[in-house]
Amino acid sequence: MEFKEAKDQFLQTWGALGSQWGINKTMAQIHALLMISPDSLSMEEVMEELQISRGNASMNLRGLIDWGIVYKEYKPGERKEYFKADQDIDSLARKIAIERSKREIKPALRVLADVKNFDDNPSNEAQKFKMKTEELYEFVSKADTMLGKIVNQKENWITKTIIKLMS
Amino acid sequence: MEFKEAKDQFLQTWGALGSQWGINKTMAQIHALLMISPDSLSMEEVMEELQISRGNASMNLRGLIDWGIVYKEYKPGERKEYFKADQDIDSLARKIAIERSKREIKPALRVLADVKNFDDNPSNEAQKFKMKTEELYEFVSKADTMLGKIVNQKENWITKTIIKLMS
DNA sequence: ATAAAGTTTCAATAAGTATTGAAACTTTAA
DNA sequence: TTAAAGTTTCAATACTTATTGAAACTTTAT
Numbered sequence: 430m431e432f433k434e435a436k437d438q439f440l441q442t443w444g445a446l447g448s449q450w451g452i453n454k455t456m457a458q459i460h461a462l463l464m465i466s467p468d469s470l471s472m473e474e475v476m477e478e479l480q481i482s483r484g485n486a487s488m489n490l491r492g493l494i495d496w497g498i499v500y501k502e503y504k505p506g507e508r509k510e511y512f513k514a515d516q517d518i519d520s521l522a523r524k525i526a527i528e529r530s531k532r533e534i535k536p537a538l539r540v541l542a543d544v545k546n547f548d549d550n551p552s553n554e555a556q557k558f559k560m561k562t563e564e565l566y567e568f569v570s571k572a573d574t575m576l577g578k579i580v581n582q583k584e585n586w587i588t589k590t591i592i593k594l595m596s
Numbered sequence: 597m598e599f600k601e602a603k604d605q606f607l608q609t610w611g612a613l614g615s616q617w618g619i620n621k622t623m624a625q626i627h628a629l630l631m632i633s634p635d636s637l638s639m640e641e642v643m644e645e646l647q648i649s650r651g652n653a654s655m656n657l658r659g660l661i662d663w664g665i666v667y668k669e670y671k672p673g674e675r676k677e678y679f680k681a682d683q684d685i686d687s688l689a690r691k692i693a694i695e696r697s698k699r700e701i702k703p704a705l706r707v708l709a710d711v712k713n714f715d716d717n718p719s720n721e722a723q724k725f726k727m728k729t730e731e732l733y734e735f736v737s738k739a740d741t742m743l744g745k746i747v748n749q750k751e752n753w754i755t756k757t758i759i760k761l762m763s
Numbered sequence: 764a765t766a767a768a769g770t771t772t773c774a775a776t777a778a779g780t781a782t783t784g785a786a787a788c789t790t791t792a793a
Numbered sequence: 794t795t796a797a798a799g800t801t802t803c804a805a806t807a808c809t810t811a812t813t814g815a816a817a818c819t820t821t822a823t
Contacts (some may be wrong), residue, residue, distance in 0.1 A: 432722050435714030439729060442707040446736075449618055449700050453811070464732075467724045472770080482813045487771060508768060508821070518735045533616050540609040547602035555599050557634045562606060565631075568685045569613075571754040578761045587738040593760055594745045620781070639800080649783045654801060675791065675798060 436465070440479070451529070455481060456489045460498065463514035469502045471509045497524050519585055526580045534573045541566045603632070607646070619692070622648060623656045627665065630681035636669045638676045664691050686752055693747045701740045708733040 430438070440458050447457025458479055463470060470478075476486045490512055493499035498521050502511040515521050545562040549555060579590050597605070607625050614624025625646055630637060637645075643653045657679055660666035665688050669678040682688055712729040716722060746757050 430711070430714040432714055432717060432719075432725070435711045435729075436725060438707065439711045439725075442704055442711070443732075446700070446704045451616055451618060455811075465725045465728045467720045483770085484772075484814065485812050488812090491771085510769080518731055522735070522739075533613070537609055537613045540605065544597070544602045544606045544609070547597045547599055550599060552599075553634045558599070558603060558606075558632045561632045562602075564685055565610075568689070568754065571758060572689075575754060575758050575761070578758060587735065587742060590761070591738060591742050591745060593763075594742070594757065596760075622781075650800085651784065651802075652782050655782090658801085677800080 439465070452525070453489070453492075455479070455485055456492050459486070459489050460493055460514055463499060463512055464516070466514075469511035469513035471511055473509075475512065496528055519587065523580045523586070526576050530573055530576055534569065534576075538566070538569055538573065541569065606632070618696075620656070620659075622646070622652055623659050626653070626656050627660055627681055630666060630679055631683070633681075636678035636680035638678055640676075642679065663695055686754065690747045690753070693743050697740055697743055701736065701743075705733070705736055705740065708736065 440461050443461040444454040444458040447460075448454040459475055462475065462478055472483070472486050472490065475481075475490070476483060479486075490499065493512075493514075494501065498515045500513050500515070502513050504511055515524075541562060545559065545566055547555075547559075549559065579586055582589050607628050610628040611621040611625040614627075615621040626642055629642065629645055639650070639653050639657065642648075642657070643650060646653075657666065660679075660681075661668065665682045667680050667682070669680050671678055682691075708729060712726065712733055714722075714726075716726065746753055749756050
């Protein structure tokens with residue numbers, strides 16, 4: 430496979446993987462592009478390379494900056510902004526995990542906590558509901574804790590975690 | 597909160613959580629409904645409770661059966677099919693993890709494996725690409741292994757995993 | 764102050780997903 | 794068989810989310 434071809438294929442696949450896991454396609458692609466670029470890129474270059482509009486590029490670059498995985502850079506003497514991806518994949522995954530926990534899991538947990546304390550009544554249906562919502566709350570809450578634990582090791586947590594799990 | 601209200605709220609929240617994590621809303625809701633029902637439900641009952649069409653119910657019930665987390669049941673003397681959710685949350689999570697690995701991660705890994713062996717050339721750009729795709733391949737592959745490890749403990753893996761991670 | 768260079772916003776639109784509903788199909792009991 | 798009961802399929806449609814492109818805005822150099 431030629432370099433150009435491999436690169437496109439890679440950007441496509443990474444975008445698809447992203448969107449299956451709840452990160453929008455363009456965002457995943459821009460990130461991937463910045464990841465593999467030896468130099469930081471301008472918005473123009475991102476637009477060109479990925480064939481996307483200015484608005485789209487702007488929105489998603491900002492999104493990436495909000496997630497804390499892309500940074501702006503200014504080159505001396507130049508007016509343009511350049512963008513650079515966090516180069517460390519572990520830290521990238523860690524940041525995504527933290528954000529998703531904060532944005533999605535924690536709010537859902539709040540609702541579950543609330544719902545499981547409904548005005549109890551002795552019907553079969555209500556009892557089962559109580560039991561299951563409690564179980565599910567426990568489960569999600571543990572999963573969230575686990576995510577936190579895995580991710581709270583400073584470096585190379587995937588390898589470390591696998592080693593721990595094998596011991 | 598009244599039981600009915602709590603139940604609706606729960607079904608809503610669970611549906612939303614599902615769709616954020618790549619499981620379609622209705623599928624997540626049907627599953628949640630079956631989960632909290634003391635008895636198995638007919639398609640009619642699912643449609644009624646969730647206010648969805650017959651087609652939608654049929655498709656998503658089949659989807660859940662494909663994921664292996666819902667089963668058909670036949671009641672003696674009755675012609676109708678009844679549906680029942682796997683009651684064990686750990687096993688549920690395990691099955692979902694296995695399926696997603698198989699359907700999404702493994703295929704992406706195949707592409708990455710392929711792409712990182714492109715016809716090398718000595719440009720800065722190509723070298724960086726080689727390095728990063730290799731790193732990403734390693735990462736995704738480790739993450740997938742980890743998912744496998746976590747999930748391959750028979751029972752109560754969340755708790756067990758947290759204990760391991762704390763040790 | 765002003766104009767050029769650059770960025771952001773947002774209404775319009777496109778693209779992608781989910782849902783409906785009715786027709787086709789299958790199964791069962793008489 | 795046949796018809797009633799039940800299930801599946803799928804084209805049409807609704808809903809949701811992503812993307813565009815042009816106008817508004819901001820910054821910087823003169």
